[in-house]
Amino acid sequence: xxxxxxxxMAVALVVTAAxxxxxxxTTDLSQIEGGTFAVDKNHAKIIFSTTHFGFxxxxxxxxDFDAKLGFDPKAPAASTLEVTVNTNGIDxxxxxxxAHLKSADFFNSAEFPTAVFKSTKxxxxxxxxxxxxxxxxxxxxxxPVTLRTTFxxxxxxxxxxxxxxxFNAVGTLNRSDFGIKTYVPVVGxxxxxxxxxEFDRVQ
Numbered sequence: 001x002x003x004x005x006x007x008x009m010a011v012a013l014v015v016t017a018a019x020x021x022x023x024x025x026t027t028d029l030s031q032i033e034g035g036t037f038a039v040d041k042n043h044a045k046i047i048f049s050t051t052h053f054g055f056x057x058x059x060x061x062x063x064d065f066d067a068k069l070g071f072d073p074k075a076p077a078a079s080t081l082e083v084t085v086n087t088n089g090i091d092x093x094x095x096x097x098x099a100h101l102k103s104a105d106f107f108n109s110a111e112f113p114t115a116v117f118k119s120t121k122x123x124x125x126x127x128x129x130x131x132x133x134x135x136x137x138x139x140x141x142x143x144p145v146t147l148r149t150t151f152x153x154x155x156x157x158x159x160x161x162x163x164x165x166x167f168n169a170v171g172t173l174n175r176s177d178f179g180i181k182t183y184v185p186v187v188g189x190x191x192x193x194x195x196x197x198e199f200d201r202v203q
Contacts, residue, residue, distance in 0.1 A: 025153025025166060027128045032073035032154045033163055037199035039067035039083075040164070044197030046085065050175075050188035058187075060101070064089030069199045071165060073154075081119040081132060088113060105182040112139050120144070128152075132169070141178040147171040147195070162200040169195040 026032065046065060052058040064086035071079045087109040090101050102109040119134040128151045136145040152166035171193045176184050 025155040025164070027151055027153045029073040029076070032071075032165070033201070034072045034074070035070075035163075035201045036203045037069040037071060037165055038202050039065070039069070040198040040200050041065070045195065047194040048191055049194070050191045052188070053186050058092070060090060060092040062086070062089055063091050067197065067199070069165070071199075076124050076130065077122045079119075079122055081117070081134065083117040085115040085117075086113065087115055106180055108139060115139075117145065136173065136178075138178045139180055143173070143177050145171055145173050147193070160200075164201075165199045167195075167197055167199070169193075171195075 044065075044067075046062040047059060048062070049057050049059045062085050065083060067081065067083040069079065069081050087107040088102060090098050090107070090109075092098055092101070101107055104111075115136065115138040117134050117136045119132050121133040123131045123133075125131060130149045130151070131146050132149050133144055133146045135142050147169040148171065149167055149169040152168060154163070154165040156162070157164045173191055173193070174189050175181070175191050176189050
């Protein structure tokens with residue numbers, strides 16, 4: 001009897017949530033709500049990748065980060081983004097490599113525990129696309145980096161009831177520009193950042 005009741009409740013929850021899930025987020029800026037947003041770290045990823053001796057592409061994650069977004073749907077180019085990444089939060093699924101990447105050969109996390117990106121310019125390139133350029137401070141060096149960004153939409157989450165905005169972004173940088181030169185060029189100098197995240201409105 002309990003199993004039957006549980007199944008009935010599960011079906012009821014799915015049916016109740018179905019209209020909201022089916023509607024999904026909207027990319028129509030006239031319907032988007034602005035404000036200040038904080039990244040939902042449970043639904044966000046920062047992936048880095050580079051070539052490994054020319055044989056493969058090697059991937060890793062930054063697992064500890066915060067981001068704050070000020071979004072103006074009436075003037076998206078006036079929006080702001082600030083991201084802080086803990087360089088100790090590196091995960092390549094290889095603990096020995098993680099320790100090496102945190103060492104002075106690479107990120108030198110003991111001396112430079114954070115990397116910070118602050119937007120300086122946003123250019124709208126299409127109905128759902130843009131370029132976010134900002135100053136990236138990494139390994140004690142500050143250089144401009146541009147992220148090619150896609151707006152996935154905004155709306156009320158059917159699960160949390162929070163107002164959410166979602167984005168994907170891709171960017172590249174040369175690590176040697178930031179003084180991280182170990183094994184260049186046999187281990188790639190160019191690093192690709194692949195980012196996806198949901199932002200919950202905080203005010």
